[in-house]
Amino acid sequence: MEDAEASLMVVEEQLGESEELIASRQAVEDRRDALEAVNKQQRDVEWQVDEIRSHLSEEEGKLYGGSVRNPKELAGMQEEADILKRQLRRREDELLDLMVRVEEKQAALQEAKESLAAVEDRWRQEQKELASRKERLEGELAGLQERRKQQSDQVExxxxxxxxxxxxxxxxxxxxxxxxxxxxxxxxxxxxxxxxxxxxxxxxxxxxxxxxxxxxx
Ligand SMILES: [Zn+2]
Known part of the structure; x- marks a missing residue:
């Protein structure tokens, strides 16, 4: 009876979510957050690129529109357009880097998801085995308790x-x-x-x- 009780206790301790399962699930959450952070950065930079582009096309419209003829004013507008073009190039480079990082984070998330799926499969299988072991041990213990009762009834x-x-x-x-x-x-x-x-x-x-x-x- 003591052996069966000890085994039952070990089985009961193993029932429920394992540390590995909890950690794997956390890893998926962390990587999802990391991807979301880079996605947000990408959206911000995309918005900045749009802003600069529309600003630039406005400037170029004025520059080549023919309404401004003053050479000094035109030179100033040209300079402004050049500044915007440099800004645009920097932001576009940044955007390309972010796109690469998004892909990396997507791959990392996918990897964590697959690992979690494998851990969950294994865990589910283990839990199934533990549940049937528990049932068997409980039956064994009940039988032993019954036998002990019968035997102790015959003892002074x-x-x-x-x-x-x-x-x-x-x-x-x-x-x-x-x-x-x-x-x-x-x-x-x-x-x-x-x-x-x-x-x-x-x-x-x-x-x-x-x-x-x-x-x-
Ligand atoms: Zn002795």
């Missing part, structure tokens, strides 16, 4: 109390077999009178040293 109350006390004091082993005149529990040589009493089987006889209940086969 004082002997049963002695048995339970000794079981606690002697690491679960309350009974020892007599082997070649020795106590099988503590290996001491038993006095002849004790051996004779144990062989007679009339009453419960305890080892003189470890106090375990002796039995002779």
């Amino acid at each position: 109350a004082r002997v049963l109390a002695l048995y339970d006390t000794l079981r606690q004091r002697r690491q679960g082993m309350a009974v020892a077999k007599v082997e070649r005149g020795m106590c099988g529990g503590c290996r001491i040589s038993l006095p002849m009178t004790v051996l004779q009493k144990a062989r007679s089987g009339f009453d419960v006889v305890q080892c003189v040293s470890c106090e375990r209940i002796l039995y002779v086969s």
